[in-house]
Amino acid sequence: MRLICILLLMFSSWVWANTEETSAAPPDQKPAAITQIKTLNTELKELLSESKTSTGSAQNVVSLQLINKNEELREVIADLVNRSKQDDETIKPYHSFVLEQVNYQVKFIEEAIVFLTKKVNADEQKLDTLGDEQKLLTQKKVQEIRSYIQRLLSQQWTNYHWLADLGIDTSKQKNALVNNIEHKLEYLSASLTFNSQQEQTLNKQLKAATESEKGSLQLLxxxxxxxLASDLTNMQAFIKLADQMSVDTADYKKQIFEQTGNVTNDLLNVAVLLSIVRNNLEDLSHWVVDNAPQMLFKLFVFIIIIAVFRILKNITSKMVKKAVSSPNLRMSQLMQEFFVSMSGKGVFCIGLLIALSQIGLDLTPILTGFGVAGVIIGFALQDTLSNFASGMMLLIYRPFDVGDFVEAGGVSGKVSHMSLVSTTIKTFDNQILIVPNSKIWGDTIKNVTHERVRRVDMIFGIGYSDDLELAEKVFNDIIDEHPMVLRQPEKTIKLHTLNTSSVDYIVRPWVKTEDYWDVYWDVTREVKRRFDEVGLSIPFPQQDVHLHVADAEAASLAKVKRD
Structure with missing residues (x-):
């Protein structure tokens, strides 16, 4: 922080010295932005004077104010450059003034980068001679300076764009800056590789070290x-800056992914994905060439392991199927199929991983790739995953099973097949409907055939003039004579309602679930036939109309007839 303060003090005094030499503005009224620049320069000068008499934390506060003021100055300059690019007539007379301000920024950043780079190199050379605690402090200091250099490089790229907008050719400066960034990325890539190997080596040594050796090794x-963290941070910052310059950074992004394993938006970049695939293919080809004598043997072992686990898969599936089919467990068909399928596939997946490890493949990138693919597939198949979750709930709570007649998801019919994603229902007119499990689980489920016995609810009406005892005898005889009607639970035959046109009886026998409709249709037909035999009527709605003629109207009609 103190080093940055010194740079800002240098910059402030140098800018104001040059600002005073700037040619006087035209006599007409100045734009507000021009006046604001002069005001900011005055405020920076006052802060500079105050910083010369400040010490310690007070000087740091003043330096922070200088940083903020300079950012405000750059915002105003950016606004002026944009207006000049748009041919703002009010800015044209001040074109040279704006150009001078941008040049001040360019020159300051050039000098600042040179100064800070020398400082970083000097501090890094001292690291080997410093004590352990001083090394940690110096590392932190170096990282702060590097972060500020990256910030200055980004501002310099902006400065070159400003100059280009003001009509100055900056192609050479831009190319030089791009080459500088590319060089820094190459250096950071090599440093990251070296420090990564160094960290892995120290980590292995630390695990095998004795108690007396652990102290020094832990500090190292x-x-x-x-x-390593510093290299990663610096590389990520330079990659971001290089992307602004249209520099190809696919290999560096791949290196960061391989180092950290973090999934970022960069992985969706085609160039990065191709670089990762290309690198893996190159590693695979080198591995094949170097291990050709052992490859056939490992391939043979791979095939043997796969074959053995295929046999184990079939054995496991049969054992699990036999276990879950036990009547004591009372598992649904779907749950049985689920356990059988998952047990076999689980055994085979374990065998596949063992086989891959035996041929020398590193499973870490594969598992990482599965993780990345899982995230992408999870977002793409949200509805399918919702159906899967609903299928699991149906599996656990078992509201119905294959072969049941249900009303669910707005349809009704017989369940012909169930999976963890959808349920296949065959309607009564032999149509096949595939209903997503999320729609079934999110709605009311009515299982018609879940219970072994059902009650058949029927209502029959007789006329008000018919014999009640005779009607009840007919109902009892019909129900008692039917072979499919159960004796337990007992039937119910009661006079239910005195309706407008009929006296209604409820007739409710109990039957096996599979005999429901046969009993319903048979009893209805038999009631009609028996009522016709014994003379009981089945009333239907009717209306009698009675005409009453007044006496006066009758006399008038009689007179008309006599005449």
Whole structure:
């Protein structure tokens, strides 16, 4: 922070010295932005004077104010450059003034980068001669300076764009800056590889070290971890800057992914994915060439393991099927199929992983790829996963099973097949409907055939003038004579309602679930036939109309007839 303060003090005094030499503005009224720049320069000058008499934390506060003021100055300059690019007539007379301000920024950043780079190199050379605690402090200091250099490089790229907008050719400066960034990325890539190997080596040594050796090794490991973290942070920052310059950073992004394993938006970049695939293919080809004598043997072992586990898969599936089919467990058909399928597939997946490890493949990238693919597939198949979750709930709570007649998801019919994603229902007119499980689980489920016995609810009406005892005898005889009607639970035959046109009886026999409709249709037909035999009527709605003629109207009609 103190070093940055010194740079800002240098910049402030240098800018104001040059600002005073700027040619006087035209006599007409100045734009507000021009006046604001001069005001900011005055405020920066006052802060500079105040910083010369400040010490300690007070000087840091003043330096922070200088940073903020300079950011405000750059915002105003950016606004002026944009207006000049749009041919704003009010800015044209001040074109040279704006150009001078941008040049001040360019020159300051050039000098600042040179100064800070020398400082970083000097501090890094001192690291080997410093004590352990001083190394940690110096590392932190170096990282802060590097972060500020990256910030200055980004501002310099903006400065070159400003100059280009003001009509100055900056192609050479831009190319030089791009080359500088590419060089830094190459250096950071090599440093990241070296420090990663160093950290892994120290980590292995630390695990095998004795108690007396762990103290020094732990400190070296901490230093190595911080250096590795610093390299990662710097590379990510330079990659972001290089992307602004249209520099190809696919290999560096791949290196960061391989180092950290973090899934970022960069992985969706085609170039990065191709680089990862290309790198893996190259590693695979080198591995094949170097291990050709052992490859056939490992391939043979791979095939043997796969064959053995296929046999184990079939054995496991049969054992699990026999176990879950036990009547004591009372598992649904879907649950039985689920356990049988998952047990076999689980055994085979374990065998596949063992076989892959035997041929020398590193399973870490494969599992990482599965994780990335799982995230992408999860977002793409949200509805399918919802159906899967609903299928699991149906599996656990078992509201119905294959072969049941149900009303669910707005349809009714016989369940012909069930999976964890959908349920296939065959309607009564032999149509096949495939209903998503989320729609079934999110609605009312009516299982018609879940119970072994059902009650048949029927209502029959007789006329008000018919014999009640005779009607009840007919109902009892019909129900008692039917072979499919159960004796237990007992039937119910009661006079239910005195309706407008009929006296209604409820007739409710109990039957096996599979005999429901046969009994319903048979009893209805038999009631009609018996009523016709014994003379009982089945009333239907009717209306009698009675005409009453008044006496006066009758006399008038009689007179008309006599005449």
């Amino acid at each position: 490991h901490i230093l190595s971890e911080r250096q």
